Amino acid sequence: MQLQQLTYFLGVAQARHFTKAADELGVAQPSLSKQIRTLETELGTELFSRARGNIALTPAGEALLPLATRILADVDTARLEVQELAGLRRGRVRLGATPSLCSGLLADTLRRYHDAYPGISLLVEEGGSRDLVRQLTRGALDSALVILPLAEDTPLATTPILREDLVIAASIADTSLPQRPQLRITDLRDRPLVMFRTGYDLREATISACREAGFEPRFAVEGGEMDAVLRFVEVGLGIAVVPSTVLAGRPGLRGIPLSSDGGHTAHGLHRTVALAHRKDVTPTHAARAFRTSLETFIREAALTGDLPAGVRSLLPVA
Helix, strand or coil: CCHHHHHHHHHHHHHCCHHHHHHHHCCCHHHHHHHHHHHHHHHCCCCEECHHHCCEECHHHHHHHHHHHHHHHHHHHHHHHHHHHHCCCCCEEEEEECHHHHCCHHHHHHHHHHHHCCCCEEEEEECCHHHHHHHHHCCCCCEEEEEECCCCCCCEEEEEEEEEEEEEEEECCCCCCCCCCCECHHHHCCCEEEEECCCCHHHHHHHHHHHHCCCCCEEEEEEECHHHHHHHHHCCCCEEEEEHHHHCCCCCEEEEEECCECCECCHHHEEEEEEEEECCCCCCHHHHHHHHHHHHHHHHHHHHCCCCCCEEECCCCC
8 A cells, every 4th residue: 555545545535536636636547546446456445436427435435534634644744844854844833723712822822933933834723622633633733722521532642721711601782691790500591592513612511511400401593603603692692601711802792600500510610721632643843842832821921910811721830
């Protein structure tokens, strides 16, 4: 099995068309088809169903796809790492983060990092924590800021860095909520919630906290990203559980702290943010430099009191 064959396989799997894949890869279509056939012969099974010109992955192709994606991503990372050491390139960092972190902490950290290492290419993937874990696992990211806890069998190494308070986001025009300085999870019973799409840790945290408190949450609308959820709350569609930091610059919203609920610790009180990378891959020099910049920024902000309200550092004092 050759890397070129895996590259051709991945190209066809993504394009679902041999000629289109050949054009995108810059090779002749007969050559690409020959390499795919050679790979299938070596593996002893067809990877694509070619019925009536419709290209689809067979079960064997589906099984190979995530492995080929990860192998090629690791090869690309290794190439960049060697080139960094040889002084041929300055490097690249592929970083994932949740929307709330992208608009706050990450922006300030990236500015400092770019000032120190202007030659390093920065690629940022924004998404829900569970989506980022999947991308990191398959090699599409070098590091990611994810939400703990992860599955016990995770292939990722994690370093907790921050704890964020979670609050109830409500429209300032909403007067239906209890007039108390703090709300309990049980106060969400029978109230319409604006819910994130699947893949967001906030979705699972909210649902779990409601079930722990003895009820099923009721959704007014679901499936949104962070900006959409906040806008839906602003116009009065419902309330949502969000990190306190995302309410900055949203004058149409107010944040109401969550308290313990009758002995329950309530999953929605806070969340822990960690920097993660794959255990079986040593981070590149560029990725290690980013980690140092991130930790230095957090420690300095904690010492000077410049962390956003509701955010606490979990890093030991250097």
